[in-house]
Amino acid sequence: MTKPRAVDVIIVGASLSAAAAAKRLVDAGYETVALERFSLPRTKPCSGIISPRGHRFLIENFGPLPGEVLHEPASCKGVTFYFPGGIELLMEFDGGKTPHLNRTYSDYWAIKRSRATVHDNMRFLSAVDHGSHVDVVAGNGQEEKRYRARYVIGADGPNSKVVSTLYSRYRDRIKWFTVKQHLHEIIDCPLDPEFFHYWFHPGLGYYTWSHLRNGRQIVGEGYEADDDFSARHAKALRYLEERHNVKLGPCITRESSVNNFGLSLINRYVFGTGVMPRMPLPKAWYKAGLAHRAATVAALGEQVGLPGLATAVERFNLMAAQGHDDDFGRGNSMYDRYYGDPAVTPNPNLAPLLKPPFYAVKVIPGDLGTCGGIRADEFARATRPDGSVIDGLYATGNCAGNAFGSYYPGPGATIGQGLTFAYIAAAHAAGKLS
Ligand SMILES: Cc1cc2nc3c(=O)[nH]c(=O)nc-3n(C[C@H](O)[C@H](O)[C@H](O)COP(=O)(O)OP(=O)(O)OC[C@H]3O[C@@H](n4cnc5c(N)ncnc54)[C@H](O)[C@@H]3O)c2cc1C
Numbered sequence: 001m002t003k004p005r006a007v008d009v010i011i012v013g014a015s016l017s018a019a020a021a022a023k024r025l026v027d028a029g030y031e032t033v034a035l036e037r038f039s040l041p042r043t044k045p046c047s048g049i050i051s052p053r054g055h056r057f058l059i060e061n062f063g064p065l066p067g068e069v070l071h072e073p074a075s076c077k078g079v080t081f082y083f084p085g086g087i088e089l090l091m092e093f094d095g096g097k098t099p100h101l102n103r104t105y106s107d108y109w110a111i112k113r114s115r116a117t118v119h120d121n122m123r124f125l126s127a128v129d130h131g132s133h134v135d136v137v138a139g140n141g142q143e144e145k146r147y148r149a150r151y152v153i154g155a156d157g158p159n160s161k162v163v164s165t166l167y168s169r170y171r172d173r174i175k176w177f178t179v180k181q182h183l184h185e186i187i188d189c190p191l192d193p194e195f196f197h198y199w200f201h202p203g204l205g206y207y208t209w210s211h212l213r214n215g216r217q218i219v220g221e222g223y224e225a226d227d228d229f230s231a232r233h234a235k236a237l238r239y240l241e242e243r244h245n246v247k248l249g250p251c252i253t254r255e256s257s258v259n260n261f262g263l264s265l266i267n268r269y270v271f272g273t274g275v276m277p278r279m280p281l282p283k284a285w286y287k288a289g290l291a292h293r294a295a296t297v298a299a300l301g302e303q304v305g306l307p308g309l310a311t312a313v314e315r316f317n318l319m320a321a322q323g324h325d326d327d328f329g330r331g332n333s334m335y336d337r338y339y340g341d342p343a344v345t346p347n348p349n350l351a352p353l354l355k356p357p358f359y360a361v362k363v364i365p366g367d368l369g370t371c372g373g374i375r376a377d378e379f380a381r382a383t384r385p386d387g388s389v390i391d392g393l394y395a396t397g398n399c400a401g402n403a404f405g406s407y408y409p410g411p412g413a414t415i416g417q418g419l420t421f422a423y424i425a426a427a428h429a430a431g432k433l434s
Pocket of ligand 1: 038045122179257413416418
């Protein structure tokens with residue numbers, strides 16, 4: 001057996017997140033090896049829209065972005081959000097355009113600029129923690145490499161082998177989504193080519209997007225892993241044609257990936273885990289007395305011991321009809337309305353409760369958990385289920401719990417948090433943060 005190579009840090013993955021960590025570590029004088037399962041530059045399905053802060057981060061750490069790491073159009077002005085009721089919200093990025101990254105090349109460029117040693121075509125296989133160091137094995141079928149590292153940083157994406165090494169059942173425990181996009185020939189497309197277009201439409205899927213890339217129009221959808229993408233995609237194409245006069249030819253290329261984020265912000269999404277929009281409540285909830293159902297509001301009130309429920313619901317429905325919540329002011333602010341359901345009028349935060357059966361669930365305020373990945377602290381240090389820190393192990397990007405909880409707030413949010421926490425992990429490992 002070959003002697004393991006001694007290094008300070010192993011980073012698993014060669015993404016932008018990995019590059020951010022690698023840069024900080026190398027700057028601090030740490031011998032750093034990034035392992036990438038594919039040969040670089042590897043293909044990465046991504047729209048490549050980055051937040052203004054993320055853009056500044058890239059410039060500050062890796063220098064000006066060369067043309068070859070960008071798609072055409074080379075920049076994006078902002079995002080247009082569309083709602084089923086016809087409302088359109090155009091949001092320009094604060095501080096001007098941001099680059100339209102070609103993730104295949106931007107990630108390759110950044111990891112090279114980090115000056116870390118990169119071992120590509122080298123898949124992370126296992127890690128054993130010995131307290132003072134971690135033994136890591138990587139391989140590609142023909143060759144196996146062994147490393148002895150002081151630290152390991154997992155930046156290997158949503159389906160993380162680093163995480164499953166520590167938590168063998170993690171993959172079964174989270175909800176998986178598929179994210180697919182097709183690049184179509186353009187016959188006629190009136191959507192502004194300088195913007196990323198995003199539909200919050202329950203009828204189309206959890207989220208649907210479209211934008212121009214290299215002369216092709218992308219149309220993509222996020223949906224539950226076992227759903228029928230072809231039917232969803234055909235529906236989205238029909239909708240874009242009917243609603244926005246977008247006429248597209250055949251699909252030329254397709255990209256997809258599985259992810260542990262996915263739900264649209266709207267669609268009356270009530271329960272954090274397990275029950276997705278429009279899914280029936282589990283029978284076990286009724287049996288356990290957590291959920292109740294009745295044909296009338298009065299009967300429901302009796303079941304749950306709230307005799308005044310029918311009067312309260314009557315009053316609520318009156319306020320929903322008038323569009324003004326005299327009790328709690330729901331829907332008074334733009335913030336509320338943004339997160340409401342625009343298909344509900346006159347107030348997107350007040351949908352009348354009219355259609356039986358009626359349901360009641362006891363709601364107890366609690367903490368929001370992670371989106372799926374390993375729980376990490378403010379220094380990106382991985383923690384055990386009891387909250388104690390696992391020394392020397394950091395997690396960032398989609399292999400870490402999402403900083404936004406169980407939501408995917410929109411384009412730019414995930415690359416941004418990957419970069420941020422990778423940088424923090426590296427700074428902490430280098431002793432520059434405490
Ligand atoms: C279609 C689509 C569009 C998107 N558009 C946007 C957008 O516009 N803006 C945005 O901010 N986000 C977007 N995202 C999300 C974004 O791409 C990811 O959230 C982000 O890339 C996550 O970064 P990461 O570093 O965690 O993982 P990744 O970028 O997935 O990188 C993980 C790396 O680890 C490597 N790897 C995996 N397993 C191993 C292993 N065992 N050994 C060695 N290497 C391994 C992978 O090959 C990969 O290179 C999009 C995603 C999809 C699918």
